[in-house]
Amino acid sequence: MDDRQEIVICLGSSCFSRGNRICMGIIDQFLKENKLEDKFFFHGSRCFDKCEKGPILKVGDQIFEGVKPDDIVKLLKQSLQIK
Ligand code: FES
Numbered sequence: 001m002d003d004r005q006e007i008v009i010c011l012g013s014s015c016f017s018r019g020n021r022i023c024m025g026i027i028d029q030f031l032k033e034n035k036l037e038d039k040f041f042f043h044g045s046r047c048f049d050k051c052e053k054g055p056i057l058k059v060g061d062q063i064f065e066g067v068k069p070d071d072i073v074k075l076l077k078q079s080l081q082i083k
Pocket of ligand 1: 010011012013014015016046047048049050051052054055056
């Protein structure tokens with residue numbers, strides 16, 4: 001069984017067009033640069049039915065709303081507890 005923690009990015013059209021298209025690449029790069037690909041399972045998802053609060057990103061059980069490309073690295077460092 002895969003015991004990696006999940007990072008799920010909403011790729012529904014609303015979130016995708018409002019920033020998750022860019023965030024997706026930033027997260028991918030962040031995981032590679034920090035050699036975290038073995039620890040986290042990063043993948044996309046359909047709409048979370050929270051479009052009005054999007055863009056949405058889910059890390060483990062925690063859902064982040066209004067995610068912005070400029071804040072994504074800070075958010076990842078905090079939520080993944082990386083310095
Ligand atoms: S498109 Fe992301 S919550 Fe609907």
